[in-house]
Amino acid sequence: MLQRLRERIGLTDIVMWLIGAVIVVVIIVGSIATLLSGKYTALHWTDIFLSGMAQGGIYALIALGYTMVYGTMRMINFAHGEIFMSGPYTAYFVIAALDTSGFLESHPINTLISLLIVFLVAMGVSSVIAVLLERIAYRPLRAAPRLIPLITAIGASFFLQYLFKGLYGSGFQAYPDIAMLEGKFVFGAFQISRIQVVVIVAAALMMAALYLFTQRTRVGKAIRAVSEDKDAAALMGIDIDRMIVVTFVIGGISAGAAGVLYALMFKQVHFFMGFIPGLKAFTAAVLGGIGNIPGAMIGGLILGLIESLGPSLFLDGLGVAAPYQLKDAIAFIVLVLVLIFRPSGIMGERLAVKKA
Numbered sequence: 450m451l452q453r454l455r456e457r458i459g460l461t462d463i464v465m466w467l468i469g470a471v472i473v474v475v476i477i478v479g480s481i482a483t484l485l486s487g488k489y490t491a492l493h494w495t496d497i498f499l500s501g502m503a504q505g506g507i508y509a510l511i512a513l514g515y516t517m518v519y520g521t522m523r524m525i526n527f528a529h530g531e532i533f534m535s536g537p538y539t540a541y542f543v544i545a546a547l548d549t550s551g552f553l554e555s556h557p558i559n560t561l562i563s564l565l566i567v568f569l570v571a572m573g574v575s576s577v578i579a580v581l582l583e584r585i586a587y588r589p590l591r592a593a594p595r596l597i598p599l600i601t602a603i604g605a606s607f608f609l610q611y612l613f614k615g616l617y618g619s620g621f622q623a624y625p626d627i628a629m630l631e632g633k634f635v636f637g638a639f640q641i642s643r644i645q646v647v648v649i650v651a652a653a654l655m656m657a658a659l660y661l662f663t664q665r666t667r668v669g670k671a672i673r674a675v676s677e678d679k680d681a682a683a684l685m686g687i688d689i690d691r692m693i694v695v696t697f698v699i700g701g702i703s704a705g706a707a708g709v710l711y712a713l714m715f716k717q718v719h720f721f722m723g724f725i726p727g728l729k730a731f732t733a734a735v736l737g738g739i740g741n742i743p744g745a746m747i748g749g750l751i752l753g754l755i756e757s758l759g760p761s762l763f764l765d766g767l768g769v770a771a772p773y774q775l776k777d778a779i780a781f782i783v784l785v786l787v788l789i790f791r792p793s794g795i796m797g798e799r800l801a802v803k804k805a
Contacts, residue, residue, distance in 0.1 A: 469789040472782060475763070482766025489761060495639055497757050503645040503714065505753020506652025509746045510707035511730030512737070513659060514579075514700030516745040519734070520676035521696045524595065527602040528582055529704060530727020531609035534720065535578045536571030536705030537712040538613055541622045543570050548625040560629050568709050575705030578609070579697040588690070614720040621719045624712045648710045655706055656746050659699065663742055672696055676740065725777065729756070732784040738794030747795060756780045 483489070489497075511533050518526045547553040547563045554560060586605050590598045630647060633640040663669035674682040675692045683689055711726065712718050729752060737748025759779040764772035787794060 465789045469786055472786060475767070479763040479765075479767045483762050484766070486766055488765065492638060492640075493761075494758075497761060498754065499641055499645050499649070501754035501757025502750065503648040503652075503753070504757060505733075505750035506649055506656075507707045507711050507714075507749075508726070508730045508733045508753050509656060509749025510652055510703045510710075511726060512734040512745040512749045513656070513703045513742065515731050515734040516737070516740055516742060517672070517696045517700050520740040520742075521672065521693050522587070522591070522598075524587070524598045525602065525731070525739075526582075526587075526700075527599070527727075527731075528586075528605040528609060529579075529700065529730070530723030531606050531613075532575050532579050532582070532701050532723070533704040533708045533711075533727060533730075534718070534723030535609065535613060535708075536573075536575035536701075537708035538617060538622070538718045538720065538722070539574045540567045540571040540705075540709060541624060541712070541718050542617075543567055544624060545622075553625065554628060557629060560627060564627075568706060571709045572702045572705035575708065576698045576701030579701030579704070580694060582609075583694060583697045588693075610720055610724075617720065619720065621717045623717050626716075627713070630713060644714050648714055651706070651710060655703060659703065660742060660746070662699075668692075668695060729777075729780050732780055735784060735794055736787050738796040741794070741796045744794055744796035751795075752780060752783060755783055 511529065514529045514532065515526060518524065518529070544553065544563065544567045547566070552559050553563045582605055586601050587598055590601055630644045633642050634646060663673060671682070671687045672692050672695060674685065674687055675689055679689055682692075708718075708723075711722075730749065733748040733752040734745045735748070736752055737744030737746065739745075756776050756779060760772035760774075760776050763779065764775060769775070
């Protein structure tokens, strides 16, 4: 038995587990030190938690595109961050025109109509870019070795970044302030930002709608069948190409909606805005289990909470200066821990390697 254990566990495995153990110990020690210090009140933790939920909802919507494409094509679409960028960046010119004309703030009903138009434009543009990407860049390479589509996706990512830089310029564009989304809701001693509530509720509704679509509709069941076994799905009469296109459309719609929520919360867009959120959404998809739709949702929410709570909870008690500047590092350390302790993710299938 000892000999068999030695064959299964190599030196690399031991080193990786030691690294993971050190990170876990640092997290535990830092968290205990922070909580014992009493520096943060319940109001502070509530505000940080809600901020993490809003951020996590955006990550979850982006991660759905990664996980659905991986489920149907067994590839990582590293251009998905640029699909996320293209929608809200284009929709900026629409909302700016509505603001300049005075229609945006003329009446609450007009504000709602304006936001609906912006969402539709962003989701439409992102889904069109996603479909063009699939038809032009990925479909001809579907039978190629798996490394080729991966390299193509990275190239497509850079192409889209500089295409939109050429079209819209390299500067930052600011989304206008919307009075309806400003201010806070007050519940006794607790205050909740309106935009955070809007982002959390909108993300939850869209995730619920997508989950019901994939679980209850014929098209959703067909997509799951293609994800499970393309050959068997084709024998059952399912159009594989059509289901893959539908998958890219859904991923583009969710990314475009997430992009508008991101722009409304952070107030600016630019041609490079999809890079970091795209990487974090990929981390969320891996955390939840790449290829698993509920896993992507859960992974996004967990990552958003960790990124929001982590700097204050893990690092403040260790005396780290300006811990919030390390929030990106914390997000990617989570990816390292997941790859060490559970490579298949929280809800990932252990049969994924065989299916790939």
